[in-house]
Amino acid sequence: MPRALITGITGQDGLYLSELLLSKGYEVYGLIRGQNNPKLELVRHTVPGVHLVTGDLTDMSSLLRALNVAQPDEVYNLGAISFVAYSWDNAHVTSDVTGQGVLNILEAIRLYAGDDLGKVRFYQASSSEMFGKVQEVPQRESTLLWPRSPYGVAKVFGHYMTINYRESYGMHASSGILFNHESPRRGPEFVTRKVTQAVARIKLGLQDDITMGNLDAKRDWGFAGDYVEAMWRMLQQDEADDYVVATGETHSIRELLDVAFNRIGIDEWQSYVKQDPRFMRPAEVELLIGDPAKAQEKLGWKPKVGFEELVTMMVDNDLVEQRALAGI
Incomplete structure (x- = not known):
């Protein structure tokens, strides 16, 4: 063993x-x-x-x-x-x-x-x-x-x-x-979980809006x-x-908000999102996108879960979790 x-x-x-x-x-x-x-x-x-x-x-x-x-x-x-x-x-x-x-x-x-x-x-x-x-x-x-x-x-x-x-x-x-x-196990201080948790609470009437930093930063999320x-x-x-x-794909915070809010039936999310300079990084990393060719070739590894499936999974998990916490 x-x-x-x-x-x-x-x-x-x-x-x-x-x-x-x-x-x-x-x-x-x-x-x-x-x-x-x-x-x-x-x-x-x-x-x-x-x-x-x-x-x-x-x-x-x-x-x-x-x-x-x-x-x-x-x-x-x-x-x-x-x-x-x-x-x-x-x-x-x-x-x-x-x-x-x-x-x-x-x-x-x-x-x-x-x-x-x-x-x-x-x-x-x-x-x-x-x-x-x-x-x-x-x-x-x-x-x-x-x-x-x-x-x-x-x-x-x-x-x-x-x-x-x-x-x-x-x-x-x-x-x-x-x-x-990311995953449903991600801490709520990270932007993906912050968004999916807030979206779930907005859907359940437990929260009115979400405060964010830079909406244009792009990441390679898997x-x-x-x-x-x-x-x-x-x-x-x-x-x-x-x-x-990495996945080899990049998505912005705006796209993250698109998928998360769409999951709860909201297409226009702008009125639910506020921006605050306190959430801006002193030195921002604007664009991260990885080339996983070596891992694919030498390790035989490829990601199975795509971006939309990942965000949807997290929103669904937070809906269940927030319902339970609120006793709904």
């Missing part, structure tokens, strides 16, 4: 990846920060087959303990402070967790594995936010990185550190440069449940490498 350790187990990717690995017969361990983590019960309820171990990406001794408990064949580092807007308010904390945390887990694996470094394969969750002020369209593995947020800068550090450990020590360490991936399969496929390759994981 293969064994895997997942950091960031409480996020949408951690939950979907846990389900995938459990379905493949893995023994799965999840790193969780703090005994009173508010998402502890969510993980226990959603993926009861996962063994939880306490640890913190900023504390290497706890990572070594977790590795000794899990004895993993594969480590998936999904842990990060991943809300981009938050990273300007807490740049130092974001750098410690999202950047330095990658170095900590890589070094912990190196110390744990000793002379048999090849026994642990490592996946790093890199991000399309690393491209930032994009230097070519679409973005691919060789595109120059130009991050535009403290989060993006921290991800670049982790990305290059992963490459460095691969080249310096021969570690089987791969990075997945994942473009925006389904998180599809993207975790690409992570797993990377660690099944004989040679470690880096891969862009």
Whole structure:
């Protein structure tokens, strides 16, 4: 039975990846920060087959303990402070967790594995936010990185550190440069879930409008449940490498609003949407669109869920959830 350790187990990717690995017969361990983590019960309820171990990406001794408990064949580092807007308010904390945390887990694996470094394969969750002020369209593995947020800068550090450990020590360490991936499990602070949750509440008469930032920003949005399969496929390759994981399509916030409001029977949504400069980024990333050709060719991976299907899925889920919360 293969064994895997997942950091960031409480996020949408951690939950979907846990389900995938459990379905493949893995023994799965999840790193969780703090005994009173508010998402502890969510993980226990959603993926009861996962063994939880306490640890913190900023504390290497706890990572070594977790590795000794899990004895993993594969480590998936999904842990990060991943809300981009938050990273300007807490740049130092974001750098410690999202950047330095990658170095900590890589070094912990190196110390744990000793002379048999090849026994642990490592996946790093890199991000399309690393491209930032994009230097070519679409973005691919060789595109120059130009991050535009403290989060993006921290991800670049982790990305290059992963490459460095691969080249310096021969570690089987791969990075997945994942473009925006969403799901009904996405946190409500992220724009896709913010929209679908608000639309559901507007439909149910629980909310009158939604306040947004830049409506013209464009993203390459896919389904998180599809993207975790690409992570797993990377660690099944004989040679470690880096891969862009994306749909190859781009959609604006306006298109997101079109599909979400259309699902509840509203074609003209402008009167329901307000804009506020507080929701504008200090340095905006205007256009992200990935070229997944390498992942398709070498991993045999393709996304299954399209943009409209994804947004519809999220609106439908939020309608059910908001009805239950409101007792309707």
